[in-house]
Amino acid sequence: MKKILINQMPNMIGEDVKLGAWIANKRSSGKIAFLQLRDGTGFVQGVVVKADVGEEIFQQAKSLTQESSVYVTGTVTADERNSFGCEIQVTSIELISEAVDFPITPKEHGTEFLMDNRHVWLRSRKQHAIMKIRNEIIRATYEFFNNEGFVKMDPPILTGSSPEGTSELFATKYFDEDAYLSQSGQLYMEAAAMAMGKVFSFGPTFRAEKSKTRRHLIEFWMIEPEMAFVEFDESLEVQENYVSYIVQAVLKNCKLELERLGRDVAKLENITAPFPRISYDDAIEFLHKQGFDDIQWGDDFGAPHETAIAEAYDKPVFITHYPIGIKPFYMQPHPERDDVVLCADLIAPEGYGEIIGGSERIYDYELMKQRIKEHNLDEEAYKWYLDLSKYGAVPHSGFGLGLERTVAWISGSEHVRESIPFPRLLNRLYP
Amino acid sequence: MKKILINQMPNMIGEDVKLGAWIANKRSSGKIAFLQLRDGTGFVQGVVVKADVGEEIFQQAKSLTQESSVYVTGTVTADERNSFGCEIQVTSIELISEAVDFPITPKEHGTEFLMDNRHVWLRSRKQHAIMKIRNEIIRATYEFFNNEGFVKMDPPILTGSSPEGTSELFATKYFDEDAYLSQSGQLYMEAAAMAMGKVFSFGPTFRAEKSKTRRHLIEFWMIEPEMAFVEFDESLEVQENYVSYIVQAVLKNCKLELERLGRDVAKLENITAPFPRISYDDAIEFLHKQGFDDIQWGDDFGAPHETAIAEAYDKPVFITHYPIGIKPFYMQPHPERDDVVLCADLIAPEGYGEIIGGSERIYDYELMKQRIKEHNLDEEAYKWYLDLSKYGAVPHSGFGLGLERTVAWISGSEHVRESIPFPRLLNRLYP
Numbered sequence: 078m079k080k081i082l083i084n085q086m087p088n089m090i091g092e093d094v095k096l097g098a099w100i101a102n103k104r105s106s107g108k109i110a111f112l113q114l115r116d117g118t119g120f121v122q123g124v125v126v127k128a129d130v131g132e133e134i135f136q137q138a139k140s141l142t143q144e145s146s147v148y149v150t151g152t153v154t155a156d157e158r159n160s161f162g163c164e165i166q167v168t169s170i171e172l173i174s175e176a177v178d179f180p181i182t183p184k185e186h187g188t189e190f191l192m193d194n195r196h197v198w199l200r201s202r203k204q205h206a207i208m209k210i211r212n213e214i215i216r217a218t219y220e221f222f223n224n225e226g227f228v229k230m231d232p233p234i235l236t237g238s239s240p241e242g243t244s245e246l247f248a249t250k251y252f253d254e255d256a257y258l259s260q261s262g263q264l265y266m267e268a269a270a271m272a273m274g275k276v277f278s279f280g281p282t283f284r285a286e287k288s289k290t291r292r293h294l295i296e297f298w299m300i301e302p303e304m305a306f307v308e309f310d311e312s313l314e315v316q317e318n319y320v321s322y323i324v325q326a327v328l329k330n331c332k333l334e335l336e337r338l339g340r341d342v343a344k345l346e347n348i349t350a351p352f353p354r355i356s357y358d359d360a361i362e363f364l365h366k367q368g369f370d371d372i373q374w375g376d377d378f379g380a381p382h383e384t385a386i387a388e389a390y391d392k393p394v395f396i397t398h399y400p401i402g403i404k405p406f407y408m409q410p411h412p413e414r415d416d417v418v419l420c421a422d423l424i425a426p427e428g429y430g431e432i433i434g435g436s437e438r439i440y441d442y443e444l445m446k447q448r449i450k451e452h453n454l455d456e457e458a459y460k461w462y463l464d465l466s467k468y469g470a471v472p473h474s475g476f477g478l479g480l481e482r483t484v485a486w487i488s489g490s491e492h493v494r495e496s497i498p499f500p501r502l503l504n505r506l507y508p
Numbered sequence: 509m510k511k512i513l514i515n516q517m518p519n520m521i522g523e524d525v526k527l528g529a530w531i532a533n534k535r536s537s538g539k540i541a542f543l544q545l546r547d548g549t550g551f552v553q554g555v556v557v558k559a560d561v562g563e564e565i566f567q568q569a570k571s572l573t574q575e576s577s578v579y580v581t582g583t584v585t586a587d588e589r590n591s592f593g594c595e596i597q598v599t600s601i602e603l604i605s606e607a608v609d610f611p612i613t614p615k616e617h618g619t620e621f622l623m624d625n626r627h628v629w630l631r632s633r634k635q636h637a638i639m640k641i642r643n644e645i646i647r648a649t650y651e652f653f654n655n656e657g658f659v660k661m662d663p664p665i666l667t668g669s670s671p672e673g674t675s676e677l678f679a680t681k682y683f684d685e686d687a688y689l690s691q692s693g694q695l696y697m698e699a700a701a702m703a704m705g706k707v708f709s710f711g712p713t714f715r716a717e718k719s720k721t722r723r724h725l726i727e728f729w730m731i732e733p734e735m736a737f738v739e740f741d742e743s744l745e746v747q748e749n750y751v752s753y754i755v756q757a758v759l760k761n762c763k764l765e766l767e768r769l770g771r772d773v774a775k776l777e778n779i780t781a782p783f784p785r786i787s788y789d790d791a792i793e794f795l796h797k798q799g800f801d802d803i804q805w806g807d808d809f810g811a812p813h814e815t816a817i818a819e820a821y822d823k824p825v826f827i828t829h830y831p832i833g834i835k836p837f838y839m840q841p842h843p844e845r846d847d848v849v850l851c852a853d854l855i856a857p858e859g860y861g862e863i864i865g866g867s868e869r870i871y872d873y874e875l876m877k878q879r880i881k882e883h884n885l886d887e888e889a890y891k892w893y894l895d896l897s898k899y900g901a902v903p904h905s906g907f908g909l910g911l912e913r914t915v916a917w918i919s920g921s922e923h924v925r926e927s928i929p930f931p932r933l934l935n936r937l938y939p
């Protein structure tokens with residue numbers, strides 16, 4: 078008997094197969110039992126007909142508890158009533174391990190209970206679908222950047238200095254030294270770009286922020302590309318091409334999962350490059366026209382502002398050229414204005430907020446030194462970083478995309494906590 | 509003029525092009541200057557002929573310092589004397605930024621000096637080649653596991669318990685709680701496999717070990733696949749197929765880099781599945797025959813033992829079925845012996861040591877509880893993990909491969925510190 082996986086079944090109509098699976102759910106009458114089987118690759122219905130299998134196997138099927146593990150043998154048959162296209166006519170069942178009182182039942186559970194049981198909540202249909210979409214975004218990310226000639230370079234997580242202050246950093250002892258968990262690998266990626274041309278990182282990032290919103294995680298994954306000889310406008314093109322690429326990849330390769338989540342795919346099909354751009358200046362003016370009187374030129378946007386701007390578009394929108402005062406020291410000034418810098422944030426549609434922040438970087442040594450001084454940063458801690466503009470500096474740009482916010486947007490999840498296998502939130506370090 | 513990258517040049521013979529680059533090196537006579545140009549995608553020779561470009565450009569070329577950045581225009585010509593196959597006949601040079609006294613000169617430098625300047629040392633030919641090989645191993649890893657139907661699931665880095673003790677863990681404050689940096693995501697990956705079937709992680713790992721050998725990093729990247737319904741022998745097949753896949757990918761896609769490093773590729777061409785297996789029992793007997801009297805049955809291997817065993821083979825070798833006493837609590841016992849477990853370490857050839865550790869996992873709830881007790885572990889900290897064997901446990905196996913040791917082996921690097929962009933070692937947290 079061929080041992081197969083559920084996602085191989087649509088190509089095996091008519092064949093006798095064996096599969097290892099869990100009982101996701103079950104219903105039965107006096108003559109027939111329907112087992113919802115899952116094996117991680119998919120969900121399929123197992124049909125157990127008493128008249129075919131006999132009393133003993135039928136009773137065994139009826140007594141299977143939720144999340145018990147089994148080996149099932151049977152014949153694959155076509156079933157056009159469900160989107161998966163087939164089911165299995167069960168001929169025998171071998172119980173591997175019986176599950177008693179599995180905590181996540183089909184009824185509603187509270188958030189804290191679900192989060193306490195995240196290690197098994199992941200088995201549910203909705204969480205499974207989100208994780209498959211997350212995986213597809215990761216896969217497509219590597220594919221995109223490899224195709225474009227980027228080299229994966231990993232910045233360190235443990236760093237010995239905290240140049241922008243320690244308030245939102247996790248600190249640890251590195252043997253006898255103080256060390257911090259990196260909030261961004263960008264400065265290291267700039268060094269890497271000067272060696273390798275176009276580079277990207279993809280790793281965990283840590284922010285000890287006391288935020289408790291649906292958009293914030295303490296530990297999240299970020300991709301940070303950095304490109305030598307690439308200027309501001311060219312970087313925006315890479316960004317819109319990248320975001321379009323992952324959305325189209327999910328549409329193509331996660332049809333069942335989007336359907337299971339009830340995602341409005343029309344809204345995603347529309348996500349193709351180019352994306353609209355609006356300057357910070359125009360965004361402020363737009364907000365004032367919309368009646369927002371809680372923001373002035375020079376202020377950073379809050380979530381309601383970002384959402385209002387995003388709602389004017391049916392694609393992600395770049396807000397460009399922010400005031401120099403609300404952006405980090407390393408951003409390249411506008412060539413004709415001293416009050417804004419060559420940067421852009423990309424705001425996702427449907428209220429999902431900022432998914433990318435990026436800019437062209439300063440590459441003039443004297444200007445970089447001056448900006449470090451103006452920001453009251455410790456020049457000693459930036460000594461190695463200053464070497465980059467000292468030795469053969471070139472125009473370069475980069476950006477960072479937050480994976481989990483992007484997963485939340487594409488999968489249509491309400492809260493970013495469902496976009497990562499084991500979320501770390503304020504007061505949430507378990508399991 | 510077409511702006512191109514160096515790695516596009518072999519397909520552009522005869523074309524006029526412009527490229528942004530750094531001066532890696534330079535030599536000249538009275539009539540001709542040879543510029544070694546690099547742009548991250550590769551290295552190419554720029555030829556500046558005084559009779560063609562005139563006195564001014566020729567003098568400019570001759571005065572270019574190492575690592576100055578330039579835009580160069582010229583014509584691509586074939587050059588069969590070098591492995592890259594072409595060079596550029598320079599017609600003009602635009603200086604972007606002059607580098608004065610670049611620290612990494614063509615002369616020899618001490619290790620600590622190179623490590624202090626890692627952010628610019630990365631630009632050298634050897635480091636560039638190793639990073640390209642590292643990138644190819646990462647690319648091929650994603651390709652392999654995606655092709656095999658694995659789902660990327662990221663275990664958390666910050667964890668609230670330190671069940672195996674805190675001695676080699678980095679600790680931090682997670683708001684009011686104690687937290688630790690994960691040494692392995694395995695237990696989380698087991699939970700993920702029960703939800704998704706076959707999963708893999710690929711992320712940074714932290715060991716606060718006071719080891720100072722050429723094989724140890726404090727922060728390194730690890731890939732940890734975990735597979736539901738996969739038993740011990742099947743897992744070994746995945747491992748040998750995976751390792752063969754990445755070696756063959758590097759041979760195919762990093763020819764220039766292997767040549768630049770002087771790597772003996774015959775030794776790599778031989779790395780194809782299946783790999784030999786030797787039991788721990790036989791390995792001990794082999795070592796005794798080789799004259800090792802410093803190891804007895806029940807002891808773990810040291811580096812000299814692993815190297816002696818590896819030297820008996822021309823491929824990586826699995827050492828299987830280690831004594832239960834020197835392996836972690838979660839390993840599945842041998843079905844017919846109570847003194848060994850279903851585990852294997854994969855030892856790389858040429859003295860590069862262990863690159864994989866793996867095993868089948870216990871899936872019997874009572875046995876798991878008993879083993880946790882025997883190891884004096886805190887059952888409360890393992891509560892969620894025990895749920896996995898309580899609710900629908902199935903046979904499953906997994907393994908972990910250390911990226912940087914694998915990079916060191918495949919690239920033929922003597923020390924693992926050159927296998928990661930920004931190494932973290934004992935006393936080394938900078939840059």
Ligand SMILES: [Mg+2]
Pocket residue numbers: 422431434
């Ligand atoms: Mg913002």
Ligand SMILES: [Mg+2]
Pocket residue numbers: 853862865
């Ligand atoms: Mg070992």
